[in-house]
Amino acid sequence: MEIQKGVFLFLFVAAILLGMGQAAATDDITTGELPTGGSGDFIVTSAPSNGVYYTINGGIPTLNSTRYTAPIVLNRTLNIKYMIVKNGTVKYGIIHHTLTGNITNRTYPHLIFNETPLIQIPNGTYYQLNNGNITPYTTPLALTGNTIMKYLKNSTNTTQMGIIKNTPAKLVNKIKTSKIRVKKWYRRGGKWRYKWRYYWTYKQIKQKYQELQPAA
Known part of the structure; x- marks a missing residue:
């Protein structure tokens, strides 16, 4: 009798989880962004x-x-x-x-x-x-x-x-390249004694963005 109760409880929980999974799949509607390209239409x-x-x-x-x-x-x-x-x-x-x-x-x-x-x-x-x-x-x-x-x-x-x-x-999709100032770390000293030091340098970064341009 206890075994039958355990089986029944297991099937009941499994049915609930399956129903929740189906509901989640039904409610998961993807609202895609507009595709981008080089043409006006x-x-x-x-x-x-x-x-x-x-x-x-x-x-x-x-x-x-x-x-x-x-x-x-x-x-x-x-x-x-x-x-x-x-x-x-x-x-x-x-x-x-x-x-x-x-x-x-x-x-x-x-x-x-x-x-x-x-x-x-x-x-x-x-x-x-x-x-x-x-x-x-x-x-x-x-x-x-x-x-x-x-x-x-x-x-x-x-x-x-x-x-x-x-x-x-x-x-249109465009890429903007700019420079930012960053620290460049290096190690200076002998084999057993050294110190970490740094100097300032520049690093290029690329940023993607979109822009409306007059159509040809």
Whole structure:
């Protein structure tokens, strides 16, 4: 009878441990990082959620960055780095906005993301794409490729209110080599009596980092 109880207890504990192992295996979901490479577009294997992620502090956007949910008001000088994820494809870009002129009753554009960056400005405002014609605004403007957009209060460029520059980018891996000052120890003295001494020298170290660069 005691043996049967012991066998039963052993099987019961084994069943519990097996169930815990299966639960742990089920809950262990790997959230992979985005792969890096030399191109602006690439396929991610971890299938992250579609959306736009951006930073305004100079950092490289990742899946942990601020996710775009509403239009961004460009009411100051900003450098926005963004990452657009769509069906496993990732595109990077940089939008730089600069306010210009000392203008009263200034209006501010809104940055919208819908697979590509869009700029919305109030009706009655004028704009100029690259070096094209000055045109009255009627509908959101897509910033595709390398685009420079100037927005103006009226039909003359003397009332320019700001400049928006969109630059498609690519994520690249880089290595930075630098020198640090270190102590070099050596032993000095005779066979039976010696002392440890040191002198200062320099050692090279390599640091890996990532950077957004304009796409070719």
